[in-house]
Amino acid sequence: MSVGAVARRLGVSASTLRTWDRRYGIGPSRRSEGSHRRYDPADVARLEVMNRLILQGAPPGEAARAALGGMEVRERDPRAHGAGGNRLALSTVPARTRGLARAVMALNGPVVAETVREAVARDGVVSAWEELIAPVLRSIGERHAATGEAVEIEHFLSGTALAVLAAVTPPSPGAGGRPVLLACAPEDQHSLPLYALGAALAERGISSRMLGARVPERALGDAVEKIGPGAVFLWSQMHRTGDVGVLERIPGRRPALRVIAGGPGWGGPLPEGVRFTESLPDAVEAVAEALGVPG
Ligand code: B12
Structure with missing residues (x-):
């Protein structure tokens, strides 16, 4: 591959690739006539490793040495001195979060997907969501609120994270017999926490059915009647979509069907019997309990 093709693939500039070659000796193993750089698949694979380590927070020199030697970068987390001397520094949360943020800002699809998948x-x-994805989402939200920018970044990270989470949520009959139905409140597009919940439940062997964003009340009722779920989890991100009447009117509530709510949009007292959940692990527990799946 030419230097331009590799640059495009990695999402870095051609001059960065040339600098890496000069400074760290990580470049093409051959040159074509006329001395143009030509990267073979092994060269590209090494550069991909280096690039990923940098995006995860490693200094370029260390990342290059690790990529060239196949060795691991030394632990730099001061809390982990002593024992874990040969673990990747990049496994420390802040560095990885920074790395993800950087890759997201660069709209670097392969690195974002790989970072989330790996985590x-x-x-x-739960940990990937709480320590990596959610903090970056929140900082994007803040940036957007402050500047009106970064909408493309928000869409890009949501879309990529959603795809990775959906991929680890295979449709399965599940352990607990009846599944849980996951849905956003009417007109609410913030479905990402539902995908995190679906994936976290799948890890526990609990099966879910995803209705996703903006589920009209009537459609929610129809779905409940069609599949007879053991529980319904309804997410509202915004106050204007947090109409508690929707929770009240879900057909077949209690004792057969448990209704669980989550998200900052629900204001005021919830209808009797509806359980409010504060966090992803809390929601996993609530669903498991509602479906009678042992902890
Ligand atoms: C991603 C995103 C989008 C994506 C959603 C994609 C998707 N498929 O989910 C898109 C681009 C579609 C979007 C659209 C809009 N968005 Co938006 N969005 C966000 C963003 C960046 C992250 C949302 C998210 O996933 N939050 C979940 C976690 C990461 O954040 P959290 O709320 O802090 O979580 C808390 C709890 O909920 C709990 N928790 C966290 N995870 C979980 C999981 C479970 C299961 C449970 C139970 C609890 C829990 O712990 C946290 C601590 O309290 C937020 C910023 C933010 N801070 O949330 C804005 C944000 C929610 N959006 C906002 C707005 C205004 C909009 C739009 C109106 C923008 C527009 N002008 O079009 C539209 C609304 C469209 C609609 N009708 O719904 C505002 C809402 C303001 C408000 N309070 O009403 C926010 C807060 C951004 C901001 N600062 O202005 N958005």
Whole structure:
């Protein structure tokens, strides 16, 4: 591949690639006539490793050494001195969060997807959501609120994270018999926390049915009647979509069907019997309990 093609693939500039070659000796193993850089698949793979380590927070020199030597970067987290001397520094949360934020800002799809996928595989959905995805979402939200910018970043991260979370939520009959129905309140588009919940439940072997964003009240009722779920989880992100009447009017409530609510949009007292959940692990527990799945 040419330097331009590799640059496009990695989402860095061609001059960055040339600098890495000069400074850290990580470049093409061959040159074509006329001395143009030509990268073979092994060269590209090494550069991808280096790029990912940088986006996860490693200094370029260390990332290059790790990519070239196949060795791991030394632990730099001061809390972990002593024991874990050979773990990746990048596993420390702040560095990884910064790295994800940087990759998101650059709209670097492969790195964002890989970072999220890796975090989910290694640490589980709850930790990936609470320590990595949600903090970056919140900072994007703040930036947007302050400047009116970053809408493309918000859409991009939501879309990529949603796809990764959906991919680890295989449709399965599930352990507890009846599934849980996951839905956003009418007109609410903030479905991402539902995908996090679906994925976290799948880790526990609990099956869900995803209705996603902006579910009209009538459609929610129809879905409840069609599949007879053991529980319904309804998310509202915004006050204007937090009409508690929707919770009240779900057909077949109590004792057969448990209704669980989550999200900052629900204001005021919830109807009797509706359980409000504060966090992702809290919601997982509430659903497990409602479906009678042992902890
Ligand atoms: C991603 C995002 C979007 C995406 C959603 C994509 C998707 N598929 O989900 C898109 C681009 C569609 C979107 C659209 C809009 N958005 Co928006 N969005 C966000 C963003 C960045 C993250 C949302 C999210 O996932 N939050 C979940 C976690 C990350 O955040 P949290 O609320 O802090 O979580 C708390 C609790 O809820 C709980 N928690 C966290 N995770 C979980 C999980 C479970 C299961 C449970 C139970 C609890 C829980 O713990 C946290 C601490 O209290 C937020 C910023 C923010 N701070 O949330 C804005 C934000 C929610 N959006 C906002 C707005 C205004 C909009 C739009 C109106 C913008 C517009 N002008 O079009 C539209 C609304 C469209 C609609 N009708 O719904 C405002 C809402 C303001 C308000 N209070 O009403 C926010 C807060 C941004 C801001 N600062 O202005 N948005």
